[in-house]
Amino acid sequence: MTEQVMAAIDGSQFSEAICDYAAWASKALDVSLTFVHVVDNHPQTAEADLSGTIGLGSREHLLEELAELDERRAKVAQEHGRLMLKAAIERARQDGIEEPCSRQRNGTLVETLIELEGDIRLLVIGKRGESAGLDSEHLGSNLERVVRGMHRPILMVPPVFKAPERVMIAFDGSKTTRKGVEMLASSPLFQGIDCHVLMVGADTGDTRSQLDWALEALRHAGHVAQGDIRAGEVEETLRTYQQEHDIDMLVMGAYGHSRIRQLLVGSTTTSVLRSAETPVLLLR
Structure with missing residues (x-):
């Protein structure tokens, strides 16, 4: 298929x-x-626990009834x-x-x-x-x-649909997020959608060069693109930028090699996805 x-x-x-x-x-x-x-x-835990409390005289009969109940529930x-x-x-x-x-x-x-x-x-x-x-x-x-x-x-x-008009990618210069930028640039999924690139960390010559590469790749593909480098805690920084620019969708690499990596390998994963009010596209 x-x-x-x-x-x-x-x-x-x-x-x-x-x-x-x-x-x-x-x-x-x-x-x-x-x-x-x-x-x-799979049978529910409560029912399994119930079967263990059945008396000797009625155990077989009640287990049969539980099996029939499971079958009816499955149907x-x-x-x-x-x-x-x-x-x-x-x-x-x-x-x-x-x-x-x-x-x-x-x-x-x-x-x-x-x-x-x-x-x-x-x-x-x-x-x-x-x-x-x-x-x-x-x-x-x-x-x-x-x-x-x-x-x-x-x-x-999220629970309510809204056609995306502005998408933001959390970018850290890693191989995964560079592929994410290339996907964002070429995918028909984002045709006609404004693209934002956000890096979280120190504004150095290296990070500025990485951001410029990402913006050029998006603009070369015909996108209206803008971006920024901001210091701060990753999750809060992403959320603040998203609110400031009315971002409709967040794009993230599931595994990077910096602090952004922690969003999808540790407890912060749950926090970011749980608090998201817009769609989140996770790239692998």
Whole structure:
């Protein structure tokens, strides 16, 4: 199968925005769109604990009932997923996608996405899943595992869609972020979108040279581009610049070689993604 935009949906409040961002990306990249929903059939912990408290006389009977309950729950979950996929297909058609596709799998989200990775050009996913409330500070272990396990670009989206007009790349001169600039310059995903480049650190001759290279690459590709070098704490500096310039999307390399690297290998990862109010495109 040719590479496509793949959107992972569940019953969370992010699902509609996932559909809209996925449709936007599919049209911009001129590739097909597939929605995927994963039914996790693993028994719940509470039920496993319950089975251990059953008396000897009734244990076998109640275990059979628990098994039947699991089977009924799995069927309900599958039907719920089919309805969500059907709704996603319809929304994508309303967004202008002619032939969106869908897949439903049993298993875990991370394992499924890694299995399908060869088909993915861009993965679109919400920053929290069905089990986390919209106001929760819990990012969701699924997203963190997906970020660490996937080797494809991942677009993490907020709960409301807005077509990007200004994009910012967090740039540190590393190989990963230089590739990110080149991708930003050449990708049809960002055609007609103003590009900003931000470096966090000391304004030296070397960093100024790196920034000039990035801006020239973007301008040579036809983008309106501007950038800056700012001292300060990475996360706060990125957020401040984003607010000052009304940035619609943040682009980051998942693994760099400076302080920006810490955003996606340590606890700061969760903080940055959790606080993001705009889409974040993670590059690998």
